Amino acid sequence: xxxxxxxxxxxATAAGLTLGLPLGTAAEADAAEATxxxxxxAIWVQIAGESVTVVVNxxxxxxxxxxxxxxxxxxxxDVPLAMVKTQFAPADPRYIDPAWGDIITxxxxxxxxxxxxxxxxxxxxxxxxxxxxxxxxNVPAATLTTKAGVVLGPDGKTATYGSLAQAAAALPVxxxxxxxxASEFTLIGTRAPRxxxxxxxxxxxxxxxxxxxxxxxxxxxxxxxxxGGTPAHVDGSAARKIAGVKAVVTTSRGVxxxxxxxxxxxxxxxxxxxxxxxxxxxxxxxxxxxxxxxxALARPGxxxxxxxxxxxxxxxxxxxxxxxxxxxxYLAHATMEPxxxxxxxxxxxxxxxxxxxxxxxxxxxxxxxxxxxVAAVTVHSxxxxxxxxxxxxxxxxxxxxEVTKQLRRPVxxxxxxxxxxxxxxxxxxxxxxxxxxxxxxxNIIALSHHVAATSVTARWAPQFIVKxxxxxxxxxxxxxxxxxxxxxxxxxxxxxxxxxxxxxxPGANANTFATxxxxxxxxxxxxxxxxAARRRLLASNPRALxxxxxxxxxxxxxxxxxxxxxxxxxxxxxxxxxxxxxxEVSLPAKGVIKVHTLTVAADVGQPINxxxxxxxxxxGALFGLSSALYGKITFAGxxxxxxxxxTYRVLRMNEAPxxxxxxxxxxxxxxxxxxxxTPPTPAAVNNALFALTGKxxxxxxxTDAIV
Amino acid sequence: MIALxxxxxxxxxxxxxxxxxxxxxxxxxxxxxxxFGCGQALCGACTMxxxxxxxxxxxxxxGDVAGQHITTVEGLAHEGLPHAIQTAxxxxxxxxxxxxxPGQMMSAAxxxxxxxxxxxxxxxxxxxxxxCRCGMYPRIxxxxxxxxxxx
Numbered sequence: 073x074x075x076x077x078x079x080x081x082x083x084a085t086a087a088g089l090t091l092g093l094p095l096g097t098a099a100e101a102d103a104a105e106a107t108x109x110x111x112x113x114a115i116w117v118q119i120a121g122e123s124v125t126v127v128v129n130x131x132x133x134x135x136x137x138x139x140x141x142x143x144x145x146x147x148x149x150d151v152p153l154a155m156v157k158t159q160f161a162p163a164d165p166r167y168i169d170p171a172w173g174d175i176i177t178x179x180x181x182x183x184x185x186x187x188x189x190x191x192x193x194x195x196x197x198x199x200x201x202x203x204x205x206x207x208x209x210n211v212p213a214a215t216l217t218t219k220a221g222v223v224l225g226p227d228g229k230t231a232t233y234g235s236l237a238q239a240a241a242a243l244p245v246x247x248x249x250x251x252x253x254a255s256e257f258t259l260i261g262t263r264a265p266r267x268x269x270x271x272x273x274x275x276x277x278x279x280x281x282x283x284x285x286x287x288x289x290x291x292x293x294x295x296x297x298x299x300g301g302t303p304a305h306v307d308g309s310a311a312r313k314i315a316g317v318k319a320v321v322t323t324s325r326g327v328x329x330x331x332x333x334x335x336x337x338x339x340x341x342x343x344x345x346x347x348x349x350x351x352x353x354x355x356x357x358x359x360x361x362x363x364x365x366x367x368a369l370a371r372p373g374x375x376x377x378x379x380x381x382x383x384x385x386x387x388x389x390x391x392x393x394x395x396x397x398x399x400x401x402y403l404a405h406a407t408m409e410p411x412x413x414x415x416x417x418x419x420x421x422x423x424x425x426x427x428x429x430x431x432x433x434x435x436x437x438x439x440x441x442x443x444x445x446v447a448a449v450t451v452h453s454x455x456x457x458x459x460x461x462x463x464x465x466x467x468x469x470x471x472x473x474e475v476t477k478q479l480r481r482p483v484x485x486x487x488x489x490x491x492x493x494x495x496x497x498x499x500x501x502x503x504x505x506x507x508x509x510x511x512x513x514x515n516i517i518a519l520s521h522h523v524a525a526t527s528v529t530a531r532w533a534p535q536f537i538v539k540x541x542x543x544x545x546x547x548x549x550x551x552x553x554x555x556x557x558x559x560x561x562x563x564x565x566x567x568x569x570x571x572x573x574x575x576x577x578p579g580a581n582a583n584t585f586a587t588x589x590x591x592x593x594x595x596x597x598x599x600x601x602x603x604a605a606r607r608r609l610l611a612s613n614p615r616a617l618x619x620x621x622x623x624x625x626x627x628x629x630x631x632x633x634x635x636x637x638x639x640x641x642x643x644x645x646x647x648x649x650x651x652x653x654x655x656e657v658s659l660p661a662k663g664v665i666k667v668h669t670l671t672v673a674a675d676v677g678q679p680i681n682x683x684x685x686x687x688x689x690x691x692g693a694l695f696g697l698s699s700a701l702y703g704k705i706t707f708a709g710x711x712x713x714x715x716x717x718x719t720y721r722v723l724r725m726n727e728a729p730x731x732x733x734x735x736x737x738x739x740x741x742x743x744x745x746x747x748x749x750t751p752p753t754p755a756a757v758n759n760a761l762f763a764l765t766g767k768x769x770x771x772x773x774x775t776d777a778i779v
Numbered sequence: 780m781i782a783l784x785x786x787x788x789x790x791x792x793x794x795x796x797x798x799x800x801x802x803x804x805x806x807x808x809x810x811x812x813x814x815f816g817c818g819q820a821l822c823g824a825c826t827m828x829x830x831x832x833x834x835x836x837x838x839x840x841x842g843d844v845a846g847q848h849i850t851t852v853e854g855l856a857h858e859g860l861p862h863a864i865q866t867a868x869x870x871x872x873x874x875x876x877x878x879x880x881p882g883q884m885m886s887a888a889x890x891x892x893x894x895x896x897x898x899x900x901x902x903x904x905x906x907x908x909x910x911c912r913c914g915m916y917p918r919i920x921x922x923x924x925x926x927x928x929x930x
Contacts, residue, residue: 134876134913265872272877273865275812275852279878282811290806315795333794335802408816408824408878408912457814457878458912489817683872687915691875694914717821717910726903728916 112245113197115166116190117145119237124149124221125157129167130186131177131429132160132268133407133459134691135746136684139266141186143680147259148194148252150218151233158267163431163451177429178464178574180647180744183680187742195249197240204239205231254678254739263683268455280427280454283414283484289318290334291475291485292341295326295495298710299570300351303327307345314340323474325467330475334486353569354710358402358501361707364566365503365524369397373522373562374540376550381558383507386518390509394597396590398506399771400582402705403499403575404712404720409457410492411468415475416482417442422449426469427456434466438473460695461574464532465497493720494712497573498705500526504549504586509558514598515608516591518558521549523583526572527565540565548580548587548751553616553645554609570707576695577747580646581754585700585772588642588755593768602641602759603629615675616643619650622734623673627654634658637668640759642752647744649676653693653752656729657760663779665701667729667757670694675736676745685745686733692749693731698723700754701775781845785810786854796842800834801825803841804851812852812881816910823909826882826889827851833889835908852881855888864888867926875913883909887923896929 118125126142142156161167161175168174171185198218205223206213208231217224221233254260271277296302306327308320316336321328329340387393413426415438422442428434431451439446456463472485487495502525509518529536529544536543542563543550550561575581595605603624610617620643624630629639636658643652656669672689679685702721706713714720754772761778762768769777780791785808794803799818804810804827813836816824820835827836828850836849855862861869864887874880883906890897890905897905902923911919924930 132876134874136875265869266874268877269869269872269874272874272880273861273868273884274856275810275881277877278811279814281815284809284811333798333802333806335795335798335806406912408814408822408876408910410815455878456876458876460912486815489819489822687872687875687918690917691914694916695912698912698914716817716819718819722910722912723914723916724907724910725916725920726907728914731917 111189111192111196113193113200114241116193117149117197119233121234122155122221122232123157124151124155124233125159127161127167128158129161129169129175130182131453131456131459131463133177133429133456133463135182135688136266136681137177137182138268139264140183140680140684141190142267143259143264144187144190145194147257148191149198151221153259153264153267155221156267160453163435165432175430175432177459178461180746180748183742184648184744191251192249195251196246199246199249200240200243201233201236203243204236208239261679261682264681266684277455279409279457280412280414280425281409281457281486283425283454285414285416285482288414288482288484289330289332289479290337291328291330291472291483292334292337292488293323293326293328293471293485293491294341294344294346295491296348296351298348298350298354299495299712300353300710301348302351303346304349305347310343310345311340314343319479320344321475321478323471325471328471328475328485330479330483351710356568356570356710357708358706361501361568361570362503364568365501368524368564368566369503369505369522371564373564376541376546376561376563379560380556381518383518383520383558383560386558387507387509390517391512392510392597393507394593395505395507396593396770398504398586398589400502400585401703401772402501402570403699403703404493404496404705404714405460405462405575406493406720406722407458407460407462410489411462411487412485413469413472414482414484415472417473417476417480419480420448422473423452424450424469424473425452425454427454427463428466428469429459429463430466434469437466437470441470441473442477460576461578462496464574489717490715493714493716497571499575499581500528500572502582504583506586506590508590508594510594510598514600514605516556516594516598516605519556520560521587522562522564523549524564524566525582526568526570528572528574528578530565532574545579546583547578547646548583548644551645552587553613553643553650554606555612556609576692577646577750580644580751581696581699584642584644584751585754585758588752589758589768589770592640592759592762596762606641606643616645616650618736619643619652619673619675622736623652623654623671626673626732626734627656627669627671629654638760638763640756640761640763642755642759644748644751646748646751649674649743649745649748651748651752653749653756655753655756655760657757657764659764663775665757665761665774665778667697669730669732670697670753670756671732671734672749673734673736674745674748675738676748677738677740677742679735680742682735685735688745689733689749690731692747693753694723694728696750696753697757700757700772701727702773704773704776781841783841783844783846784848786850792841794841796840798841799837800827800839800841800844800849801836804836804849810851810853814878814881816879823886824879824882826885826909828885828889831889831892833886852885855884862888863926864891864922867922870925871918871922873915873918873922875915879909879911883911883919887919887926890923891927896927897923
């Protein structure tokens with residue numbers, strides 16, 4: 073595991089000759105930022121003997137970046153993946169994703185953002201190794217080839233990369249090294265076993281929860297039941313009497329009990345007596361939020377982008393018009409690994425181990441808490457037991473930092489599942505008002521969509537919102553694969569005080585339920601099959617049409633189904649990719665929705681790890697299905713009414729459908745895949761329910777809606 | 780002192796009898812392969828074997844398992860050879876984030892020990908207590924069938 077930049081360099085020096093290529097300097101990294109070439113390959117890849125180590129600057133939360141990113145390097149470097157080891161990058165500006173200007177894992181951007189840079193890093197290092205061999209053999213570099221980590225010369229000469237690494241390191245870094253054409257790929261696009269797989273089979277993969285330090289204490293924090301409440305009066309005397317309890321620490325957000333084991337911390341926590349200042353949202357309920365949404369939708373919102381045509385005029389002259397209002401509830405992320413972080417503060421330095429998607433932001437926040445310069449704060453990345461956007465926040469890191477600051481001892485602070493569900497930054501509830509028009513031939517000629525929800529971006533990255541254009545909030549509403557003659561979208565941000573965060577496919581996860589269900593309504597109102605109606609809307613988008621047709625073919629849409637089964641279809645454009653989902657659904661018993669099969673078709677450009685891509689499509693679809701069937705967070709008195717998996721229900725194996733995936737062959741630049749299948753899945757299920765029952769459901773979770 | 784056998788080794792633990800087996804194994808013994816997910820036996824992330832039977836270690840007091848034989852994911856392989864479940868998990872490339880997988884594998888291994896050729900319904904029954912938020916259920920099911928040699 074990498075530690076800090078200075079540790080990294082120490083490691084390089086200690087490994088000396090065997091390590092080969094020296095690390096690029098910070099100045100080189102700065103230069104690389106300013107101009108695209110040359111890439112300093114040693115920042116990203118190190119060669120030592122028979123092993124190639126690739127630095128992964130993205131959080132591995134299941135999506136497979138610690139395999140797909142090294143594949144990009146290995147392809148161009150010409151080494152088999154079996155030779156490749158990985159290290160997670162520290163919170164160090166040299167490892168920023170150039171597109172974000174930060175180390176951030178989110179928005180399905182890891183593969184598209186890193187694809188050019190990491191391929192160039194691999195190709196550049198290969199060129200330097202070849203140049204070193206050419207010098208040693210006194211032959212032109214152009215006469216040399218490479219294969220599987222070996223430079224091949226004339227007369228059967230060979231040299232392993234490891235034997236050339238030191239000489240290569242002394243050479244200048246070349247600019248403009250050509251990349252392989254896709255036709256020469258031998259690794260990219262294949263089915264590769266995950267590099268992290270062995271460690272995830274024998275229990276050795278180290279997640280945040282597994283960090284153990286000498287002298288470490290364990291902490292559990294009591295929080296205000298009402299969100300945003302702060303400690304008013306704390307009586308920790310009974311807690312301190314519990315065997316193993318070492319301290320009761322009041323922080324900005326709660327009261328932590330710190331003990332020699334997590335069990336003792338939990339027992340101590342139960343013995344706390346705390347009264348709370350209620351905070352600003354103690355009056356908030358699900359009903360009060362809905363009233364805010366309804367009021368917002370009764371007024372004009374902020375028009376998004378440039379409207380197409382004139383929806384109002386089209387509605388006036390239309391053969392038929394429809395309007396409908398859809399609802400999506402608040403949702404928790406409920407990663408399998410509850411929030412946790414380990415922090416150790418000495419007074420002069422702070423060291424943090426955390427499963428996190430924003431290590432530099434966590435580092436800056438931690439530095440501010442302890443009053444140290446950022447350079448004195450080291451953040452180590454662990455594996456993440458799921459992310460889904462929850463770990464784009466660092467509140468749980470700050471909790472641990474506040475505790476270690478007071479105790480000056482290493483502390484691992486672990487949230488309970490109830491803490492995790494009740495103190496999340498939630499997927500905002502959403503109310504979506506739509507109207508549309510059909511001509512006499514059943515063509516959908518106009519669509520308007522007005523969204524009321526709480527903006528995440530207004531808090532998380534306000535610089536991204538210019539003139540009230542909130543593209544993340546409006547994903548799946550303003551973004552569409554279809555061409556409408558008349559199209560208009562409006563956004564009404566609603567401030568409730570309930571914290572909201574990005575949740576797998578933000579915006580799109582709620583909006584696509586409304587959009588794609590309503591497209592279905594319009595299709596049926598016009599007497600057109602839902603797939604046929606979509607084909608008409610995709611006439612000028614052949615890429616998206618091909619995705620739809622691929623899903624239709626794979627699902628055998630339109631062919632007879634078992635009695636009591638029906639198909640529903642939905643699409644999305646997300647992170648530059650196109651997805652279509654077809655659900656086969658039945659209602660086997662009262663109140664039970666059975667999804668038999670989900671067919672997911674996707675065009676994500678060039679696949680990297682084909683198997684990993686399919687896994688992400690499967691994962692995204694079932695994440696969406698879980699929310700569609702069961703997901704619901706409600707509020708009363710400013711507090712969340714759900715707690716553990718008994719009240720915050722998620723999909724289980726007996727409820728999981730079979731999944732077919734269809735990947736459109738492509739050598740176009742890769743686009744995002746990790747979230748793509750989440751948004752269309754709820755609407756596909758909902759549209760199948762309409763086909764089954766003739767009843768249109770307009771709120772999630774659907775298991776509640778059908779009752 | 781509470782004595783028990785973990786992966787074949789005797790441990791004597793100086794812990795309160797009400798400490799859940801999960802935390803005794805993780806915090807005191809130092810085997811962190813088994814995960815915490817819910818603390819209420821609702822998610823299966825903490826699944827271990829007690830005398831070969833799958834138990835939710837977050838909800839079993841260590842004092843109640845004195846003298847028993849506990850197996851964790853670290854003890855699933857035998858004499859350096861992976862368990863058939865681990866081999867099948869590898870072949871199906873099952874894990875994504877991987878956090879729930881120790882529990883999934885322990886539940887699956889206990890299922891196959893008792894029911895070597897499980898039906899789909901038996902797999903669902905045995906595995907529906909184990910949540911995977913990455914949604915790898917189809918791969919988990921395929922891996923169990925592969926390990927069992929059933930279609």
